Amino acid sequence: MSRRIAVLSEEVANQIAAGEVVERPASIVKELVENAIDAGGRDIRVEIEKGGCRSIRVSDNGSGIEREDVALVFERHATSKIVRIDDIYDAGSFGFRGEAMASIASVARVELLTRRADDLAGTRALVEAGTISEIAPAGLPPGTQITVTELFANVPARRKFLKTEATEQSACLDAVTRLALAHPEIRFSVRADGRVVFAAPAAAGVADRVAMILGKDFTDHRLTIAENKENIELRGFVSTPAWTKSNSKSIFWFVNSRFIRDNSMMHALLAAYRQVIEPRRFPAAVLFLRLPGEEVDINVHPAKLEVRFKNSRGVYDLVSGAVLRALAGAQASRDAVAYRLAPREAASASSGFWRSSPYRASSDRPQDVFSRQNLQQAIGGDLFARAGEPDVPSHVEDASCEERITFDHRTYLGQFAGTYLVFGSPGGLMLLDQHAAHERILLERLKASEMERAASQPLLMPEVVTLTPAQISLLEEALPLLAGIGLELDIFGRDAVVVKAMPDALPNVEPRRLVSDLVDQLSDGQAVPSLTERKEKILASLACHAAIKANAALSSSEVAALCRDLEKTPFNATCPHGRPIRVQFTLYEIERLFKRK
Ligand code: ADP
Ligand code: MG
Numbered sequence: 001m002s003r004r005i006a007v008l009s010e011e012v013a014n015q016i017a018a019g020e021v022v023e024r025p026a027s028i029v030k031e032l033v034e035n036a037i038d039a040g041g042r043d044i045r046v047e048i049e050k051g052g053c054r055s056i057r058v059s060d061n062g063s064g065i066e067r068e069d070v071a072l073v074f075e076r077h078a079t080s081k082i083v084r085i086d087d088i089y090d091a092g093s094f095g096f097r098g099e100a101m102a103s104i105a106s107v108a109r110v111e112l113l114t115r116r117a118d119d120l121a122g123t124r125a126l127v128e129a130g131t132i133s134e135i136a137p138a139g140l141p142p143g144t145q146i147t148v149t150e151l152f153a154n155v156p157a158r159r160k161f162l163k164t165e166a167t168e169q170s171a172c173l174d175a176v177t178r179l180a181l182a183h184p185e186i187r188f189s190v191r192a193d194g195r196v197v198f199a200a201p202a203a204a205g206v207a208d209r210v211a212m213i214l215g216k217d218f219t220d221h222r223l224t225i226a227e228n229k230e231n232i233e234l235r236g237f238v239s240t241p242a243w244t245k246s247n248s249k250s251i252f253w254f255v256n257s258r259f260i261r262d263n264s265m266m267h268a269l270l271a272a273y274r275q276v277i278e279p280r281r282f283p284a285a286v287l288f289l290r291l292p293g294e295e296v297d298i299n300v301h302p303a304k305l306e307v308r309f310k311n312s313r314g315v316y317d318l319v320s321g322a323v324l325r326a327l328a329g330a331q332a333s334r335d336a337v338a339y340r341l342a343p344r345e346a347a348s349a350s351s352g353f354w355r356s357s358p359y360r361a362s363s364d365r366p367q368d369v370f371s372r373q374n375l376q377q378a379i380g381g382d383l384f385a386r387a388g389e390p391d392v393p394s395h396v397e398d399a400s401c402e403e404r405i406t407f408d409h410r411t412y413l414g415q416f417a418g419t420y421l422v423f424g425s426p427g428g429l430m431l432l433d434q435h436a437a438h439e440r441i442l443l444e445r446l447k448a449s450e451m452e453r454a455a456s457q458p459l460l461m462p463e464v465v466t467l468t469p470a471q472i473s474l475l476e477e478a479l480p481l482l483a484g485i486g487l488e489l490d491i492f493g494r495d496a497v498v499v500k501a502m503p504d505a506l507p508n509v510e511p512r513r514l515v516s517d518l519v520d521q522l523s524d525g526q527a528v529p530s531l532t533e534r535k536e537k538i539l540a541s542l543a544c545h546a547a548i549k550a551n552a553a554l555s556s557s558e559v560a561a562l563c564r565d566l567e568k569t570p571f572n573a574t575c576p577h578g579r580p581i582r583v584q585f586t587l588y589e590i591e592r593l594f595k596r597k
Contacts, residue, residue: 011106011130014076015155018103020302024162025052025151026171027303028104032146033179034094035101036060037186038081039144042202046176046190051168052151059145064116067123070135073112074127076102088299094258099302106130107158109150117142129154166477170523173198173470177213178259181252181286184209190469197494198469210237210286214250215466215495217243217512218284223330225287227322231295232314234322236287238269240330241276243284246520246545250284255296257288260307265289268316272323278549289315405432405572405582407563412556419550421559428586434562435550436581440572441565442543445505449485450539456486456501463499463511464492471519472497478522478538485539489515506546517545 008016022028029046036044041060049055065073072078079098082088088096104110105127115122115138124138152158162168169192180188180200190198203209211219221243226235239250251269253260265287273283297308309315410423410430421432449455467475472491482489486503499511506514521541548554554562566572566581573581591597 010076014102014106014130017076017099018107019158021100021103022107023303024171025056025168026175028052028056028108028148028151029058029172030175030179030303031095031100031104032056032058032148033176033188035146036062036144037179037183038093038095039063041143041186043187044189046172046188046198048169048172048190048192050193051165052172053162053165053168055147055149056151056172057145057147059143061141061143064119064122064142064144065112065114066116066119067135067137070112070114070123070125071132073101073125074105074110074130074132078102094304097299102130104148107152107155108148109153111147111149112144113138113140113146114144115140115142164477166474169197170470170474173468173473177468177470178252181206181209181213182254182257182259182288192473197473199494206235206286206288207237213468214284214286215468217466217516218250222284223326225322225326227318227325229314229318229321230311231292232311232318233290234287234318235290237285238287238323238326239284241273241283241327244277244281245284246281246517247524248282249520249523251282252286254286254288255298255307256290256293258298258304258307261305262307264312264316265319268320269323272320272327276327287319289319291315405430406567412559412563415554415559418553421554421562426587428584428588428590430582430584432566432582433550433580434552434554435547436579437562437566437572438547439540439543440574440581441562441569442506442546443539444569444571446485446503446539446543449503449505450481453484454486455504456488457504458488458501459499459511464496465499465512465515466496467516467519469494471523474522475519478518478534481535481538485542487514487542503542506542509546514542514545518542 021031025048029048029052033044033046036058039060039062041062043061045057045059047055047057047059069080075098077098079096081093081098082096101110106129109129110127112125112127113122121137122140124134124136125132126134152162172192173190176188176190176198180186180198184203184206187202188198188200189196200209200212203212210222218237218239221240222237223240224237228234239245248266248270251266253262253265255262269283269285269287277283291309295310297310298304300306300308407423409427410425413422413424415434416422416431419434421434421437423430423432446454472495475489475497476491479489479491485505486501487506488499488501490498490500492498497515499515502509502511502514518538518541521537548562588597
């Protein structure tokens with residue numbers, strides 16, 4: 001079938017272009033707030049309903065728009081910000097493509113109210129399905145207010161891609177947070193369904209704004225970066241190795257005040273931390289790179305989320321060098337502290353990351369000489385009884401059919417690679433992943449405790465954990481579930497939660513770290529999982545956090561306790577992430593390897 005070529009109608013062309021700029025409510029919030037900043041607004045208010053899916057309103061006290069220009073706002077390639085292509089290199093503005101308003105108007109209903117300070121009357125314009133249906137005089141204070149409703153009403157396929165309201169709201173808050181970090185002089189506020197969920201009064205400088213947004217925990221654990229290399233400048237803050245996050249969402253990069261993503265800078269940062277933090281943990285960082293306009297191309301991504309550097313090697317080296325120096329400085333002062341402590345404390349102060357676990361807690365000497373009696377007594381079984389004894393007929397263990405792990409006829413032989421517990425039996429060898437095993441035990445305990453309204457321990461001193469407003473809005477949805485398993489949290493203001501009680505099912509975890517990791521996980525959400533899936537994810541994330549880590553030495557009694565708990569646990573052969581908890585080698589397989597069979 002061959003069709004003739006036809007030029008698309010302007011409406012369809014705009015909708016296609018909108019696909020790149022307007023992905024979800026948060027992209028609209030970003031474009032509108034950027035326009036408000038470009039217009040010189042010093043007080044920017046965002047109001048959203050139902051995560052922005054029902055309505056988004058952004059008001060500013062900036063320059064306003066002349067009535068004659070109002071119609072042009074919604075034309076594609078109409079902008080007041082550049083004239084020549086070279087202008088984009090030194091445009092101090094966010095916008096220059098003249099695309100956002102046209103795109104938004106093509107997929108939603110837009111009402112614009114605007115007035116310049118010198119004009120007696122303002123203007124109201126209404127745009128429906130990309131067409132201006134009304135332009136009339138209106139009274140209002142100087143500035144601009146844009147209201148977007150009926151988002152994607154005319155492109156139902158796009159609506160389907162929207163996630164839960166909580167997720168969309170959190171993405172809107174993330175968008176404002178990023179802009180607020182780079183513009184401390186501007187006051188920002190966000191209301192969601194009538195409630196103030198974000199408020200950043202004008203701040204004296206970036207340091208104050210960062211403290212306001214990332215909270216006290218980060219402020220207490222931040223290292224300052226201020227370095228130059230030729231014409232590139234890097235300023236900002238990174239966390240000390242003692243304060244890590246479970247994902248990279250607390251890392252913010254700005255290039256000439258614009259929030260961007262950049263793999264190469266990210267790599268430079270993470271590589272610098274690699275030696276000092278645990279694998280799969282991330283630092284927090286807010287870093288501002290400033291360089292002359294002609295050194296960086298900002299026109300390589302429709303939403304301008306990526307940039308290209310002329311001297312990318314120089315940028316990499318600057319980031320990597322500056323972060324390494326900051327970390328080395330922190331290390332030097334930490335060693336100085338450690339040196340003043342007694343030798344034993346000094347060793348543990350600098351060795352780092354061990355957090356207590358119930359198994360760990362059962363022995364204060366994890367490197368215990370292995371004691372058979374201990375383990376045997378503890379497990380109450382015959383874990384050692386038949387070590388090396390040939391009286392049980394050797395049979396081929398069928399690893400794939402055995403659905404539960406039991407420790408009958410198994411002998412604990414030791415820990416391998418800091419992570420795998422090795423057991424021998426007359427039928428073969430079994431390797432048990434200590435983290436995965438413990439994770440499964442804790443998950444099943446949490447699930448059971450949810451059914452029966454779990455016991456919890458009230459904290460003597462309730463702990464306050466500072467979070468970002470975006471994180472708070474995600475956490476809110478999970479509060480009833482968390483209370484159900486005994487983790488009692490109260491939202492406290494707009495940027496903190498108070499941990500009042502900890503679940504009995506998760507002994508020996510630090511409340512602050514548990515909550516902060518949980519929130520990181522919640523904001524990792526991809527597609528809209530069902531309620532049950534979300535529940536499962538939350539419980540799994542708590543279990544993962546509280547489980548003993550890989551690379552932790554376990555004493556014999558700790559191993560025994562772990563085995564005993566695992567035996568009692570349902571689904572004990574796979575971890576909550578679906579990875580196996582144990583791997584087995586049959587005696588037959590081993591003998592084959594030695595060419596005995
Ligand atoms: P761009 O920002 O790339 O110029 P937009 O489509 O976002 O393109 O906006 C088009 C034009 O509308 C802007 O160049 C600006 O002149 C005007 N405009 C949009 N929002 C505002 C606002 N809040 N205050 C003043 N002018 C605005
Ligand atoms: Mg714009």
